[in-house]
Amino acid sequence: xxxxxxxxxxxxxxxxxxxxxxxxxxxxxxxxxxxxxxxxxxxxxxxxxxxxxxxxxxxxxxxxxxxxxxxxxxxxxxxxxxxxxxxxxxxxxxxxxxxxxxxxxxxxxxxxxxxxxxxxxxxxxxxxxxxxxxxxxxxxxxxxxxxxxxxxxxxxxxxxxxxxxxxxxxxxxxxxxxxxxxxxxxxxxxxxxxxxxxxxxxxxxxxxxxxxxxxxxxxxxxxxxxxxxxxxxxxxxxxxxxxxxxxxxxxxxxxxxxxxxxxxxxxxxxxxxxxxxxxxxxxxxxxxxxxxxxxxxxxxxxxxxxxxxxxxxxxxxxxxxxxxxxxxxxxxxxxxxxxxxxxxxxxxxxxxxxxxxxxxxxxxxxxxxxxxxxxxxxxxxxxxxxxxxxxxxxxxxxxxxxxxxxxxxxxxxxxxxxxxxxxxxxxxxxxxxxxxxxxxxxxxxxxxxxxxxxxxxxxxxxxxxxxxxxxxxxxxxxxxxxxxxxxxxxxxxxxxxxxxxxxxxxxxxxxxxxxxxxxxxxxxxxxxxxxxxxxxxxxxxxxxxxxxxxxxxxxxxxxxxxxxxxxxxxxxxxxxxxxxxxxxxxxxxxxxxxxxxxxxxxxxxxxxxxxxxxxxxxxxxxxxxxxxxxxxxxxxxxxxxxxxxxxxxxxxxxxxxxxxxxxxxxxxxxxxxxxx
DNA sequence: CACCCTCGAGTTCC
DNA sequence: CTCGAGGGTG
Numbered sequence: 001x002x003x004x005x006x007x008x009x010x011x012x013x014x015x016x017x018x019x020x021x022x023x024x025x026x027x028x029x030x031x032x033x034x035x036x037x038x039x040x041x042x043x044x045x046x047x048x049x050x051x052x053x054x055x056x057x058x059x060x061x062x063x064x065x066x067x068x069x070x071x072x073x074x075x076x077x078x079x080x081x082x083x084x085x086x087x088x089x090x091x092x093x094x095x096x097x098x099x100x101x102x103x104x105x106x107x108x109x110x111x112x113x114x115x116x117x118x119x120x121x122x123x124x125x126x127x128x129x130x131x132x133x134x135x136x137x138x139x140x141x142x143x144x145x146x147x148x149x150x151x152x153x154x155x156x157x158x159x160x161x162x163x164x165x166x167x168x169x170x171x172x173x174x175x176x177x178x179x180x181x182x183x184x185x186x187x188x189x190x191x192x193x194x195x196x197x198x199x200x201x202x203x204x205x206x207x208x209x210x211x212x213x214x215x216x217x218x219x220x221x222x223x224x225x226x227x228x229x230x231x232x233x234x235x236x237x238x239x240x241x242x243x244x245x246x247x248x249x250x251x252x253x254x255x256x257x258x259x260x261x262x263x264x265x266x267x268x269x270x271x272x273x274x275x276x277x278x279x280x281x282x283x284x285x286x287x288x289x290x291x292x293x294x295x296x297x298x299x300x301x302x303x304x305x306x307x308x309x310x311x312x313x314x315x316x317x318x319x320x321x322x323x324x325x326x327x328x329x330x331x332x333x334x335x336x337x338x339x340x341x342x343x344x345x346x347x348x349x350x351x352x353x354x355x356x357x358x359x360x361x362x363x364x365x366x367x368x369x370x371x372x373x374x375x376x377x378x379x380x381x382x383x384x385x386x387x388x389x390x391x392x393x394x395x396x397x398x399x400x401x402x403x404x405x406x407x408x409x410x411x412x413x414x415x416x417x418x419x420x421x422x423x424x425x426x427x428x429x430x431x432x433x434x435x436x437x438x439x440x441x442x443x444x445x446x447x448x449x450x451x452x453x454x455x456x457x458x459x460x461x462x463x464x465x466x467x468x469x470x471x472x473x474x475x476x477x478x479x480x481x482x483x484x485x486x487x488x489x490x491x492x493x494x495x496x497x498x499x500x501x502x503x504x505x506x507x508x509x510x511x512x513x514x515x516x517x518x519x520x521x522x523x524x525x526x527x528x529x530x531x532x533x534x535x536x537x538x539x540x541x542x543x544x545x546x547x548x549x550x551x552x553x554x555x556x557x558x559x560x561x562x563x564x565x566x567x568x569x570x571x572x573x574x575x576x577x578x579x580x581x582x583x584x585x586x587x588x589x590x591x592x593x594x595x596x597x598x599x600x601x602x603x604x605x606x607x608x609x610x611x612x613x614x615x616x617x618x619x620x621x622x623x624x625x626x627x628x629x630x631x632x633x634x635x636x637x638x639x640x641x642x643x644x645x646x647x648x649x650x651x652x653x654x655x656x657x658x659x660x661x662x663x664x665x666x667x668x669x670x671x672x673x674x675x676x
Numbered sequence: 677c678a679c680c681c682t683c684g685a686g687t688t689c690c
Numbered sequence: 691c692t693c694g695a696g697g698g699t700g
Contacts, residue, residue: 334686334687336685336686337686338684338685338686340685342685342687344686355688355690356689357688358688359687359688360688361686361688361693363687363692363694364693364694367693383688383689383691387688387689387691388687388688388689388691389687389688389689390691425694425695426693426694426695427694427695441686445685521684522683522684522695522696523684524684525683525684526682526683526684527683553698554682554683554696554697554698555696555697556696556697557696558696558697559696632681632682632683633683634681636680636681636682637680637681638681678699678700679698679699680697681697681698681699682695682697683694683695683697684693684694684695684696685694685695686692686693687691687692
């Protein structure tokens with residue numbers, strides 16, 4: 001059965017009905033085996049969507065749960081869930097409702113706390129000794145995982161940990177969230193990779209799996225952490241009546257308590273305080289899926305009562321999910337300009353990080369095999385750097401058995417030619433030199449921004465002119481006539497003229513751009529620039545010996561060979577000749593190293609990131625190079641400065657981590673002027 | 677030879 | 691952004 005909320009509810013009802021027939025009417029309609037099968041299916045759905053599980057789920061019923069792994073333990077007080085808010089308006093509406101019930105709340109104080117993406121755990125202390133650790137379960141009854149909980153090093157086995165003067169209630173039951181720090185998670189996965197074992201999908205997944213280990217020795221090896229945030233129950237002694245004092249009290253007893261919680265003495269301040277969390281989410285070392293807003297005065301909050309299972313005195317402001325699951329419907333294959341076949345995932349559209357995504361690259365066929373991704377799988381998706389969708393891996397627990405493995409196609413999906421896998425390479429190639437897909441991608445690359453920068457010649461138009469047989473290689477672009485373009489769909493005078501104009505203008509592009517545009521294997525923006533500065537013309541590169549090329553720093557035997565091979569091919573010789581014939585033969589003065597020496601940025605590696613004000617990305621790179629600096633695209637230890645604009649991404653973070661000085665645009669210009 | 681860095685190539689959505 | 695491959699270094 002497909003995993004949808006509708007099916008889930010239907011299945012739940014069905015099971016509850018059979019349960020009733022069996023236990024109440026004593027007249028079962030189906031066999032025990034069939035009943036168990038339904039339960040298993042339900043549990044699979046719940047494994048994928050834990051958020052669907054409500055107390056009326058048959059899997060939550062004590063005794064009916066077939067999992068015999070852990071003993072059932074009733075909680076001393078309900079372990080409640082929270083109502084959700086998705087924006088500040090929801091928060092306001094929530095508070096307005098509470099004021100109606102209790103007008104004196106108008107001036108009340110609040111706590112904001114991280115809503116950690118982990119697993120709720122309830123810890124029971126008797127006479128200061130940890131006696132039991134229980135999962136949340138349905139909120140009424142949980143599972144005894146004491147042995148596993150004991151292995152979490154930050155959980156005190158005895159309280160108070162060091163301040164003996166604090167009195168502890170005879171029985172103290174606290175609630176916390178078990179999770180894994182992102183850094184610990186990454187380290188764990190690195191170790192698994194080193195051992196060649198399967199990696200975990202995400203910290204939450206790992207924490208959940210670790211806590212449900214039968215063998216607590218395994219749990220002990222997992223770097224689990226916990227933050228405590230609630231006193232669920234106590235017998236004897238007194239506990240502070242406000243949330244912020246309680247957190248302080250818990251901290252003094254020796255419990256780990258998050259440092260991110262904040263106190264606000266009125267609603268307006270709290271509302272403003274919510275803004276802080278966007279940044280907190282970025283910077284802290286653990287995943288949070290929201291902020292919990294709590295009325296600080298706990299007796300008052302409790303007096304508000306409940307909506308269903310949710311206490312009215314608290315609400316969770318949920319962030320848009322960054323990681324979501326969806327069904328992998330199919331795997332498609334693209335053909336790149338080099339002939340590389342690249343698989344991509346087509347999945348049921350889902351909202352991830354605020355936008356709907358339906359496709360993501362799968363990089364290569366080994367990636368699919370190594371992660372064991374199958375068509376029909378429920379897969380975990382995230383937006384890498386919050387932009388590009390990325391398939392983390394399959395949720396194997398949700399498998400039903402009809403998922404299909406995927407293997408690299410033996411023929412090109414576009415031209416049908418046999419594919420090949422080169423020795424020692426991961427990529428699978430379509431080796432047909434005249435594969436139309438390759439031609440289209442090739443022309444697209446030629447016209448692209450880093451290359452000849454022909455505006456108006458995007459993938460769609462390239463497809464049109466190639467399919468109409470107007471262009472068989474890039475040199476044909478310069479033979480395009482107005483009439484021919486006008487015969488294409490969507491082309492009128494204006495569009496045709498603009499395109500012809502842009503093509504004509506491209507004849508004046510400098511040597512480095514033309515070299516990049518040719519699409520020689522291994523020669524991109526950076527290599528093209530290197531070659532241009534060393535050789536000065538296309539001909540001089542074409543005539544260069546392999547050894548000469550190899551002697552250049554940054555060019556090794558492979559790239560040197562690729563360059564020689566490219567210029568050896570007759571079809572390419574023709575292209576170069578024709579381009580020259582149409583007036584494309586850029587030359588530049590060969591640069592010696594010494595001529596750069598006096599420039600203000602000589603010897604400096606500079607990376608630009610974020611949206612800049614005065615310069616475009618291209619512009620700032622040119623500025624850096626004009627002044628003798630090197631402009632790279634990624635930050636490393638060798639980077640001297642990072643120029644940061646608005647909305648910087650991970651590069652700015654990495655720079656901060658490595659202690660690399662950060663410059664604004666203005667500071668860069670200052671640096672240039674100062675050194676002149 | 678292992679490791680780090682850089683580059684190239686393919687990619688998503690608005 | 692991610693991955694693979696090429697190049698350089700200790």
